[in-house]
Amino acid sequence: MRLRDWLKPGLQLKRWILLGTIGVFFLSFALGRLLFLINIEIKGHLILISAIFGFFLILISFKLGMDSLFKNIRFIGSIAGPLDKNKINKQIYDKKILSKGPKVVTVGGGTGLSVLLRGLKLFTSNITAIVTVADDGGGSGKLREDLGMLPPGDIRNCILALAEMEPTMEKLLQYRFEEGNLKGQSFGNLLIASMNGISYSFEEAIKKINEVLAVTGNVYPVTLEDITLYGKLENGMVVRGESNIPKKSIEENSKIERVFIKPKEAEALQEAKIAIETADIVVLGPGSLYTSILPNLLVKDICKAITKTKAKVVYIPNIMTQPGETDGYTLLQHVDTILNHCPSITIDYIIANNGKISVDVGHKYKLEGARLVDITEEERKALKDYKIELIEDNLVEIKSDYVRHDAIKLSKLITGLYK
Structure with missing residues (x-):
């Protein structure tokens, strides 16, 4: 030295x-x-x-x-497994190096966000994930209906993405029951439900889960209120429920015009607002445009916090269009949709994929009604008029024939903005 x-x-x-x-x-x-x-x-x-x-x-x-x-080293016994030399070295690296990384706040939900978080934690430990609680389908929807709690699914995925644990423990928490009354329910959801049962609030339950699983950074629900997402289609139909909106859009062959939440004045979690206002970088996405990203922006004071922050605001669109949500959407249409729902915010950067996918994978997605979100020269010029800097790279990663963002490359681009 x-x-x-x-x-x-x-x-x-x-x-x-x-x-x-x-x-x-x-x-x-x-x-x-x-x-x-x-x-x-x-x-x-x-x-x-x-x-x-x-x-x-x-x-x-x-x-x-x-x-x-x-x-900041947290020994979590059998959950994380015994600490060996490599784990100790990693803990020292996390404390001395990653703790000095940029404060990154991600806003969204779904698979896209959890994929990004797995990459981000390799570059900084100052991560806050603000996660939608509008989900009403699958196992999360059942727990929401049966126990009157906020849906844990998206939060569970983000917690697991940022947690330090053995692969076996992660498989256990992601395990879904295949029979009986618990069919379709994940063990991780039940763990959060159990912690919620012995805590004063859902917020406290998530904080305890963060501690138990040695989460890098923080995972917060965007609000503690029981919100419901509604979608208005271009044919005038109003659809209730996050899981129903894409289905009805396909059935009615009518695109989504806009989405809104009830109660309209749902308050944002105070910690979420503070995290945004004090961040170095705020990231919107990746994730479903109408059902993962926008439900967060519709919660009271979230848009205001993004408007007030001195952080660089980054939007990451999905690599593929999504049936029932963004059919045929261009990159610019993704951006316009966000600005139409939250006109006060300023997007500083867009990190978009310009890589290609194989013919076989492309054919598979085409059968499902999805395609690559291409970037045209006209859109590049239009984004300049919007004063948005476009960052392009080949961000495609194929896993089990599914197109995902390359989390490490994407995270490097995000944290590089701070440097």
Whole structure:
């Protein structure tokens, strides 16, 4: 380490090493004098005091040094598995390097957001995921209806994406029951439901889950209120329920005109607002435009917080269009939809894919009514008029014939904006 790096503030361990060195000096001095004078009649009070003082300085320096080094290391026993050398090294790296990364706030939900979070945690530990609670389908919908709690599905996926745990534990939390009354329900959802049952609020339950699973950063529901998403189709039909909107759009062969929530004045979680206002980078997406991203922006004060923040605001559109939501949408239509629902915000950057997919994968998506979101020269010029900087890269990653964002490459581009 160079001298200027050693003198740079922030590496708390140095002061405790210095303290320990002084302690060793006093102890060595005392021991040396004792050895030198061992056969001489002396008054040993000063030597004894020096030895005791030095010994206690070493103990204090060791304790404070270890406290500084391992302050944020959370030992979670059987959940995370035993800590080996690699895990300890990772914890030290997380504390000393990743903790100095940019404060990134992500807003969204669904698979796209959880994929991004797995990449982001490799570049910074200052992550806050603000997650939609408008979901009313699948296992989350059942728990919402049966227990009167907020839907845990999207939150569960984000927590698992940011958690430090053994692969077996992650598989357990993602496991879905295949028979009986619990058919279709995931174990992770039940864990959140159980924690909610022994907590004062859903917010407290999620905080406890974050601690138990050693989550990097924070995962917050966008609101604690029981909101319902509605969609108005271009044919005038109003559809109730997040899971029903894309279905009805396909059935009616009518695109979504706009979405809204009830209650309209649902309050945003205070921690979510503060996180946005104090962030370095705010990321919208990736995820379903109408059912994952916009439900967050419709919650009271979220748009206002994004408008007020000094952070760079980044939008990441999906790589593929989504049947029932963004059929045939261009990149510019994605942007216009966000600005129409939240006109006060300013988008500084768009990170979009310009990579291609194989013919086989493209054919599979075509059968489902989806295609790549292409970028045209006209759109590039239009975005300049919007004063939005477009960042393009090949972000395609294929897993099990499904198109996903390359999380590491995408995260590198996001955190690079801060540098």
